[in-house]
Amino acid sequence: MSMSTSCHDGVFTDSVTFVLGTRPEIVKLAPLARLFGERARVAYTGQHYDALMSEIFFTECGLRAPDALLEVGGRTRAEQVGAALCRLDRCFAEGAPSAVVVQGDTNSALAGALAANARGIPLVHVEAGLRSRDRAMPEEHNRILIDHVADLLCAPTEANAANLRAEGIDPRRVAVTGNTVVEALLEALPQPARRAKLLADAGVESGRFVLATVHRPENTDDAGRLAAIMAELTALGEAGRPVLFPVHPRTRAALRSVFRDEPPERVVLCEPLGYRDFLALAAECALLISDSGGIQEEATVLRRPLIVVRRSTERPEALDGFAVLVEPGPAIGEHARALLADVPGVRRRLEGLRSPFGDGQASPRIEALIRERFITPAVPRPTAETVSASV
Ligand code: UD1
Numbered sequence: 384m385s386m387s388t389s390c391h392d393g394v395f396t397d398s399v400t401f402v403l404g405t406r407p408e409i410v411k412l413a414p415l416a417r418l419f420g421e422r423a424r425v426a427y428t429g430q431h432y433d434a435l436m437s438e439i440f441f442t443e444c445g446l447r448a449p450d451a452l453l454e455v456g457g458r459t460r461a462e463q464v465g466a467a468l469c470r471l472d473r474c475f476a477e478g479a480p481s482a483v484v485v486q487g488d489t490n491s492a493l494a495g496a497l498a499a500n501a502r503g504i505p506l507v508h509v510e511a512g513l514r515s516r517d518r519a520m521p522e523e524h525n526r527i528l529i530d531h532v533a534d535l536l537c538a539p540t541e542a543n544a545a546n547l548r549a550e551g552i553d554p555r556r557v558a559v560t561g562n563t564v565v566e567a568l569l570e571a572l573p574q575p576a577r578r579a580k581l582l583a584d585a586g587v588e589s590g591r592f593v594l595a596t597v598h599r600p601e602n603t604d605d606a607g608r609l610a611a612i613m614a615e616l617t618a619l620g621e622a623g624r625p626v627l628f629p630v631h632p633r634t635r636a637a638l639r640s641v642f643r644d645e646p647p648e649r650v651v652l653c654e655p656l657g658y659r660d661f662l663a664l665a666a667e668c669a670l671l672i673s674d675s676g677g678i679q680e681e682a683t684v685l686r687r688p689l690i691v692v693r694r695s696t697e698r699p700e701a702l703d704g705f706a707v708l709v710e711p712g713p714a715i716g717e718h719a720r721a722l723l724a725d726v727p728g729v730r731r732r733l734e735g736l737r738s739p740f741g742d743g744q745a746s747p748r749i750e751a752l753i754r755e756r757f758i759t760p761a762v763p764r765p766t767a768e769t770v771s772a773s774v
Pocket of ligand 1: 430521598
């Protein structure tokens with residue numbers, strides 16, 4: 384991206400600063416950042432640094448180029464958090480934002496949270512209170528740490544707020560807002576004509592293909608689990624269900640080491656897709672198979688069935704009618720075959736359900752809370768002088 388690699392001259396002073404680092408953070412915070420107009424600033428950590436994983440998302444989501452690029456991609460978790468924290472601290476030393484906003488559970492979000500905390504800047508955590516109870520996931524530790532330092536915790540659902548109460552977090556710091564992914568998706572979903580063109584380009588028909596993604600370390604860094612997932616996807620392809628698989632860079636490397644030069648046939652591997660193209664295909668597919676967090680939410684807004692391939696989920700709300708949680712192996716194929724046997728029937732059932740993740744108004748709700756708590760100048764308390772002057 385062509386922008387400054389460091390911050391300059393107090394560019395963050397009195398701003399609402401969004402610390403972003405990965406695809407989902409750009410997508411989910413763009414609607415809120417846009418509401419702050421000229422007051423919004425973006426510090427991009429560069430955790431996702433391939434153009435297909437970052438730049439295209441800024442453009443598609445209507446964000447201008449970041450105000451600071453921290454360039455911490457491709458490092459270990461500790462190095463990412465440490466380097467981003469130091470660089471943000473230098474930026475904030477030149478002029479403090481009125482509030483720092485982070486989203487979710489990435490290493491970038493944790494770095495943003497610690498940088499705000501270190502300088503006493505109010506911290507807003509969007510998507511607070513999610514818990515997988517899986518301590519093997521770095522994301523679980525990241526989100527717990529962020530929640531405990533945040534000043535305003537925006538919980539997507541009542542269940543998320545209950546998780547925070549159970550950990551003793553002061554309820555005055557917590558607001559149930561819904562998830563910003565709902566409005567992000569509704570704004571970005573292409574119209575049917577554009578969707579039809581994409582389907583033609585991909586050589587698939589509406590309602591007749593499977594869309595799959597895999598990127599979690601629990602699946603990519605374990606050759607047995609990755610091979611088991613690919614075997615099930617291959618079997619679906621052999622049974623006449625085309626499987627499209629946009630491949631995350633981590634997964635591409637893992638596939639190379641598991642399959643050498645013979646990638647699985649019958650699964651159509653492609654580069655990571657932009658947000659609009661991904662949503663278009665998700666809206667038109669018969670079935671989603673994924674280990675992503677965000678896709679669990681998006682499936683409920685698009686009303687498409689989803690098989691979540693993971694040990695655990697921090698989004699149990701999606702399991703209420705929309706998704707099933709399975710381990711890699713035959714369960715994937717069993718569920719897939721059952722769901723693919725009656726695509727119109729499954730769609731009719733899902734059309735009758737409401738997304739548990741909100742009504743598409745989370746961003747304006749969060750904007751109002753930030754303005755009220757951290758920006759609106761406090762009404763001066765009446766002093767003896769002002770009281771006597773007014774009588
Ligand atoms: C991160 C988040 C995860 C989120 C995901 C969205 C953490 C702990 N995890 O995982 O919660 O669901 O983003 O995609 O923050 N790489 C590239 N090019 C890129 C980005 C990454 O080659 O543009 C490589 C990295 O060098 C690394 C691997 O892919 O080897 C994984 O990247 P990492 O930064 O760990 O993030 P994700 O796995 O994407």
